[in-house]
Amino acid sequence: MTHLETDILIVGAGGAGMYAAIAASRAGATRVLLADKSLVGRGGATVMAQMTVAAALGEECPDDWTAHFDDTLASGRGLCDEALAAVLCQEAPARIREMAEWRVGWARRADGRIAQVAAPGHSRPRCCYVDFLNTGPAVAATLRRQIARIDAIRRVSNLTVTDIVTDCGAAVGAVALDGAAGEPVTIAANAVIVATGGLTRIFRRNSASANMGGDGYALALAAGADLVDMEFVQFFPIGHLAPRLVGMDPIMWDPFRYKLGGRLLDGNGREFLADYGSDETSGYTTPRDIATYAIHKEVAAGRGSPHGGVYLSFAHVKRAALEAAFGPVIERLARNGIDLVRMPVEVAPIAHYQMGGIAVDEGMASRVPGLYAAGEATGGANGANRLSGNAIPEALVFGERAGRFAAAYAATHRPGWDRRLGAEALARIRSLADGRQGDIGAAVLLDELRELMWREVGPFRTAAGLGRALFRLGEMRAALPELAIAPGRVCNATLADWFDLRASLLAAEAVTRAALARTESRGAHQREDFPDSDPAWASRQHVSMRSDGMILVGSSP
Amino acid sequence: MTQQTARLRIRRGTADELRYDEFTVPFDDGASVLDALLWIRTRRDPSLAIRYSCISANVCKECVIAIDGVVDYACTTRLRAGAVMTLEPLPGKPVLRDLVTETRPPRERL
Numbered sequence: 001m002t003h004l005e006t007d008i009l010i011v012g013a014g015g016a017g018m019y020a021a022i023a024a025s026r027a028g029a030t031r032v033l034l035a036d037k038s039l040v041g042r043g044g045a046t047v048m049a050q051m052t053v054a055a056a057l058g059e060e061c062p063d064d065w066t067a068h069f070d071d072t073l074a075s076g077r078g079l080c081d082e083a084l085a086a087v088l089c090q091e092a093p094a095r096i097r098e099m100a101e102w103r104v105g106w107a108r109r110a111d112g113r114i115a116q117v118a119a120p121g122h123s124r125p126r127c128c129y130v131d132f133l134n135t136g137p138a139v140a141a142t143l144r145r146q147i148a149r150i151d152a153i154r155r156v157s158n159l160t161v162t163d164i165v166t167d168c169g170a171a172v173g174a175v176a177l178d179g180a181a182g183e184p185v186t187i188a189a190n191a192v193i194v195a196t197g198g199l200t201r202i203f204r205r206n207s208a209s210a211n212m213g214g215d216g217y218a219l220a221l222a223a224g225a226d227l228v229d230m231e232f233v234q235f236f237p238i239g240h241l242a243p244r245l246v247g248m249d250p251i252m253w254d255p256f257r258y259k260l261g262g263r264l265l266d267g268n269g270r271e272f273l274a275d276y277g278s279d280e281t282s283g284y285t286t287p288r289d290i291a292t293y294a295i296h297k298e299v300a301a302g303r304g305s306p307h308g309g310v311y312l313s314f315a316h317v318k319r320a321a322l323e324a325a326f327g328p329v330i331e332r333l334a335r336n337g338i339d340l341v342r343m344p345v346e347v348a349p350i351a352h353y354q355m356g357g358i359a360v361d362e363g364m365a366s367r368v369p370g371l372y373a374a375g376e377a378t379g380g381a382n383g384a385n386r387l388s389g390n391a392i393p394e395a396l397v398f399g400e401r402a403g404r405f406a407a408a409y410a411a412t413h414r415p416g417w418d419r420r421l422g423a424e425a426l427a428r429i430r431s432l433a434d435g436r437q438g439d440i441g442a443a444v445l446l447d448e449l450r451e452l453m454w455r456e457v458g459p460f461r462t463a464a465g466l467g468r469a470l471f472r473l474g475e476m477r478a479a480l481p482e483l484a485i486a487p488g489r490v491c492n493a494t495l496a497d498w499f500d501l502r503a504s505l506l507a508a509e510a511v512t513r514a515a516l517a518r519t520e521s522r523g524a525h526q527r528e529d530f531p532d533s534d535p536a537w538a539s540r541q542h543v544s545m546r547s548d549g550m551i552l553v554g555s556s557p
Numbered sequence: 558m559t560q561q562t563a564r565l566r567i568r569r570g571t572a573d574e575l576r577y578d579e580f581t582v583p584f585d586d587g588a589s590v591l592d593a594l595l596w597i598r599t600r601r602d603p604s605l606a607i608r609y610s611c612i613s614a615n616v617c618k619e620c621v622i623a624i625d626g627v628v629d630y631a632c633t634t635r636l637r638a639g640a641v642m643t644l645e646p647l648p649g650k651p652v653l654r655d656l657v658t659e660t661r662p663p664r665e666r667l
Contacts, residue, residue: 002667038610039610039660210609246635248613249613
């Protein structure tokens, strides 16, 4: 059996994980293991980012991190962890400029300064980007180039960490499944960083990549860490709905709105955002939670578009302006049969980002010694509703911090590895990898889970629906030991499904229990049975797991 | 939307096997080969092994396979009704299982 030893194990190789690896090696770690269940630097959310990256660079007009901080807190609807939000806004400019030195290719103004656009919720133009819709791929490629130059970083693709191993309450390594070989691997690590991204893949309509099923939340819960703010899932209001689009991310209309405005229309062609208190006469200004609410209400009132969303129209924009702003993207749209000058598209809310996550301090340390987190996997900085453009800086800033602080911890904590450690997790992989008879497999339940979460725990929630979801989640969790697994160790998709389902069920239960407990509506958490925001609820909820597997929700300590 | 039917002939098994399975897949206008492969995994055969990550955004580039002998992405190739479409692993790379080939860079393997 393969056994690896490292100073720092990083689980997940998107923007946060890659930046953490760079920072850990800069801070003196000589052995960094960067593991991803997909391919390093290609999975996760970073590579999917379309456009905006918020940082108070002050290139377009005077700006200061405190102004970005104020906007972040206002968007967070009174719930941001202010210490984390401050770190995010204060350090974002340094990370963005470092990426510029690494030649990421931020779009520039004619005078050579970095171009920054205004995005909803920002008090001034603050969001930089890489044309055309290329921000995520450019950020991911830049970080891949950087990590490839650092000898201290060992990259491993198709390695799925199934369990974080603790000893005397501290994280000391992990057990993983080598997906290609179907064999277990043990990893001794002085510190572990969870950088697995979010959980939006557990909702039927999502903008997630395959590996965003909430793995990191499940790993952290099982290791003894707390999660925070799990009820706050951001539903991006204008996810593409129809006509069917391939080869493009469903959240791609956001940059169009940044650059060209665009009009949201109901099924009868009437603008409706003003009915919900959002006047867009000065441009694209409606925050995500309010737009999602408005679209939902229009559709519920029978004023939706044919596929159950609303229309987004650019018919008022001249073709030359479209082509100047989006060049090659206009051709890709044409291949999908979409001509924006002639026709509107249909859009509807789509699960996009998880505000909640692993509870960490400003050094990205969880309550478990040696266990750190970074990026979307963390919770708190964005409160009840993330400000547009804060996700990539969060990945970079928190990634850098996690790498730096974990390296300092790892330099003085060398727990060593005992071969008794992780025995239960190893036995589980070996037993499952032998294959197992059963009536159904995990793939069917993963599909059902996505339907269930969308229907009962989606943008609008009720106690009855959340209760139904919890009941079924419990049944599915109880069914895990009985599920069928096909024989054959090499690239066994049914084995991968089993671990995906196990993690997604824990993440889903954390979201659902927190959503049921919060008897008010705030930001991205909307309860039909408690439609108003309640000042008494201006506090965060923590989620933890008991040793018997019971998931508990409590108010913030 | 009109529903149509695609017939997919898919190379199955590990490197030392050679067999093809055929699947009939219902689809709506505009659906992709990747949509069909994910449908098969949920409704017909969960053991079908494929590589994909970003799911139709065409940024991860992991779903590259041979479609009727032409190398292309499963996520951007539209399904066609009627004639059988043959799906095979990316040529020139060792086959691990079904449509999964060893596309990991050598330095990213254990």
